[in-house]
Amino acid sequence: QVIRxxxxxxxxxxxxxxxxxxxxxxxRVPCDFSHTQTGFRHLLSFLKSAKKSIxxxxxxxxxxxIADVVLQRHKVGVRVRVxxxxxxxxxxxxxxxxxxxxxIRVQTNKPPFLMHHKFVIIDDEVVCFGSFNWTSQAxxxxxxSVVVTNDPWVVEPFRGEFKKLWFETKPD
Amino acid sequence: QVIRxxxxxxxxxxxxxxxxxxxxxxxRVPCDFSHTQTGFRHLLSFLKSAKKSIxxxxxxxxxxxIADVVLQRHKVGVRVRVxxxxxxxxxxxxxxxxxxxxxIRVQTNKPPFLMHHKFVIIDDEVVCFGSFNWTSQAxxxxxxSVVVTNDPWVVEPFRGEFKKLWFETKPD
Ligand SMILES: [Zn+2]
Ligand SMILES: [Zn+2]
Numbered sequence: 123q124v125i126r127x128x129x130x131x132x133x134x135x136x137x138x139x140x141x142x143x144x145x146x147x148x149x150r151v152p153c154d155f156s157h158t159q160t161g162f163r164h165l166l167s168f169l170k171s172a173k174k175s176i177x178x179x180x181x182x183x184x185x186x187x188i189a190d191v192v193l194q195r196h197k198v199g200v201r202v203r204v205x206x207x208x209x210x211x212x213x214x215x216x217x218x219x220x221x222x223x224x225x226i227r228v229q230t231n232k233p234p235f236l237m238h239h240k241f242v243i244i245d246d247e248v249v250c251f252g253s254f255n256w257t258s259q260a261x262x263x264x265x266x267s268v269v270v271t272n273d274p275w276v277v278e279p280f281r282g283e284f285k286k287l288w289f290e291t292k293p294d
Numbered sequence: 295q296v297i298r299x300x301x302x303x304x305x306x307x308x309x310x311x312x313x314x315x316x317x318x319x320x321x322r323v324p325c326d327f328s329h330t331q332t333g334f335r336h337l338l339s340f341l342k343s344a345k346k347s348i349x350x351x352x353x354x355x356x357x358x359x360i361a362d363v364v365l366q367r368h369k370v371g372v373r374v375r376v377x378x379x380x381x382x383x384x385x386x387x388x389x390x391x392x393x394x395x396x397x398i399r400v401q402t403n404k405p406p407f408l409m410h411h412k413f414v415i416i417d418d419e420v421v422c423f424g425s426f427n428w429t430s431q432a433x434x435x436x437x438x439s440v441v442v443t444n445d446p447w448v449v450e451p452f453r454g455e456f457k458k459l460w461f462e463t464k465p466d
Binding site: 126128130132179181231234235236237238239240241251252253254259260263264265266267269273275276279280283287 | 298300302304351353403406407408409410411412413423424425426431432435436437438439441445447448451452455459
């Protein structure tokens, strides 16, 4: 089944965790959060769908909720590989230490080059990429675009690029 | 004719201006620059092909050479619209003033939102987008990805997004 989606940010609202994730639902009346799908939840749904592998090459990863989903997939046996920029490893809120604590391999780009990519490959079949860093700021504070597709003309080059980057960023 | 290309940066070399652009060619032996096509020249070729319109929504535009191409297209009658982030208007090397001096309409995003997009629409038909800001640093110093396509499933949403942003960023 063909996946071809363009998601724009900012989201106007933040999704209600209770409404979407809690068995008992949301009991707030009124609720300040969104009970309809957001771009962010949409993006997360692709990560949640990973069955075999998640390959991440994203400049800056500081969004706790995205990291949660990645960690959860890793816990159920999905192979996760992460490349971020070295300068963002120690950035405020960087999730790299959480990944490493759980045994996920994290590699960083060596200066002077900047690893400015923002893409993830899911199960070697679906690519999400665009202007979007994995920060909370990006979700509701930025104008951003993300394309999600399994079109091979997009997926194959990105797979090659990840392979190359993973090799280049291997620790000495 | 279908356009579907993925361009990765950094370029290993900088293209030789003389070789590609001068009538008499390049006379340096050896030449320090590239006599074969680079990703950057490839990207520029799409801008150079514009016949009717160039709609730009890019966080930061400081690359002199890209601005040159845009200004040249504007000079021959192509309608150019530019949106950048307000914070980047006064950034080192920002090309906004060059655009405005030549009569190109430049609009900036209003805080607190950050205009973090990196896309351009050429002749309402081709979109180039990805992680790439229009800076010189990005060309040879960063790992970046740019997708160029005229697939309508990509082009139509980006056209809608530009239209919306252009309206939202209109000066009061
Ligand atoms: Zn709720
Ligand atoms: Zn030369």
